[in-house]
Amino acid sequence: MNISNSRRIVIKIGSALIAPDQDGCRARYLLTIAQFIVRCRAMGKEVVLVSSGSVAAGSHLFPEDAKNSSVVLKKAMAAAGQTEMMATWDRFFDFPSAQILLTHGDLRDLERYNSIRETVFTLLEHGILPIINENDAVTTDELKVGDNDNLSAMVAAAADADVLLMCSDVDGLYDKNPNLHEDASLIPQVSEISEDIYAMAGCATSQVGTGGMKTKIEAAEKATSHGISTYIVNGFKESTFEKLLAGENPGTVFLPYDEPMHAQQHWMTHTASEQGEIIVEHGYAEDLKDHAEPLAAENISHVQGEFSVGDTVLVRTEKGERLAKATTNYSSCLLNFLAEQEQTSDNGHLQESIGPVISGQDIAMLEKS
The missing domain is CATH 3.40.1160.10 (Acetylglutamate kinase-like)
Known part of the structure; x- marks a missing residue:
């Protein structure tokens, strides 16, 4: 061109x-x-x-x-x-x-x-x-x-x-x-x-x-x-x-x-700014390296920052490796609540009752440097 x-x-x-x-x-x-x-x-x-x-x-x-x-x-x-x-x-x-x-x-x-x-x-x-x-x-x-x-x-x-x-x-x-x-x-x-x-x-x-x-x-x-x-x-x-x-x-x-x-x-990768971070467990992080995978609540280790439904967030590992940017279906408030209730007996039922935190089509994989 x-x-x-x-x-x-x-x-x-x-x-x-x-x-x-x-x-x-x-x-x-x-x-x-x-x-x-x-x-x-x-x-x-x-x-x-x-x-x-x-x-x-x-x-x-x-x-x-x-x-x-x-x-x-x-x-x-x-x-x-x-x-x-x-x-x-x-x-x-x-x-x-x-x-x-x-x-x-x-x-x-x-x-x-x-x-x-x-x-x-x-x-x-x-x-x-x-x-x-x-x-x-x-x-x-x-x-x-x-x-x-x-x-x-x-x-x-x-x-x-x-x-x-x-x-x-x-x-x-x-x-x-x-x-x-x-x-x-x-x-x-x-x-x-x-x-x-x-x-x-x-x-x-x-x-x-x-x-x-x-x-x-x-x-x-x-x-x-x-x-x-x-x-x-x-x-x-x-x-x-x-x-x-x-x-x-x-x-x-x-x-x-x-x-x-x-x-x-x-747009998500190069223009949108992440409003917070979702730190994921090792198993999901390994799956995400191969292909965009919907993120369920039980795969979240914890969240950082404050964000609302529809905001762009960074998905990363516990060690800080940047995996992807994505549009979240839930706010940081709800995800923090789920994390705080992790040890309660009814938490698993609550996690299962909500849909994917991030849908597969709303994930933009980040290139590894």
Whole structure:
């Protein structure tokens, strides 16, 4: 899969491209990217834009000594900068665009996640460019994704994209940090994301972005497991976009899984956050390693955290081995009650009277590292 034969593309743009001098939005790099989007659409491709930069775009509206101070001020910068950023993008296009602001809380709730999908699909159907950003003005530590690399991968999965482009300030993934080693070599293609690939990821080189190469690898892992070809490319070079339109690879491409994960399992594995943990007995843990198996109450050793019916939980062993993420049919309150009554004579009857704590189809197995 490359740009020339793709159907739907998600493009992620970082803060350094939006506001390279942190004094408001600049067209220096954005004009080339906007022209690329226009040309993609002219070729019949649907485009979704994930655009960072609201804090960087709005910081110049506040006193210089406030830029590195409180979280509250940064939220205010994001609120002010978001309008400037949207206005900048809108100036480049002769077609309509739409703003979607998200938190991880929106993505990890299945009902809201599906609502986001419907909104994106409807916008694309009507020829409107969705521009998506994390809602930095209101998000909290608990609800934030934290970086737009991973957000772009979640959006690409939600949008059923076939290509994800992450624009960086380097040409792609190198075998060592190119800023420190003159003999660093660009890796044009990655067929499998292993620990060795993660070891090559260095820190962010941009002064205004929050994502480094590691978050891009994480995002690539999320996207490729959904069957999405993922590129890391240099967004500062005009030649990057000319090569992409010609069907060439100007950076690093991560090949998609031959057998992508089912959409529900992908959401549970890579987007939903576990609200608690269910620790299972050894016998069930061994069975689960082979295939998804419904979890009965009597197979539970104990639970940790507080969760409700329908929440995503982590299933693990007593030794801490992560086995799966799953949707629970019962709350932590009830499961704790069953655990506390374990020694009573009527507990077995109570356990047998309830259905599976986790159904087999609601389990997403976790890959072993």
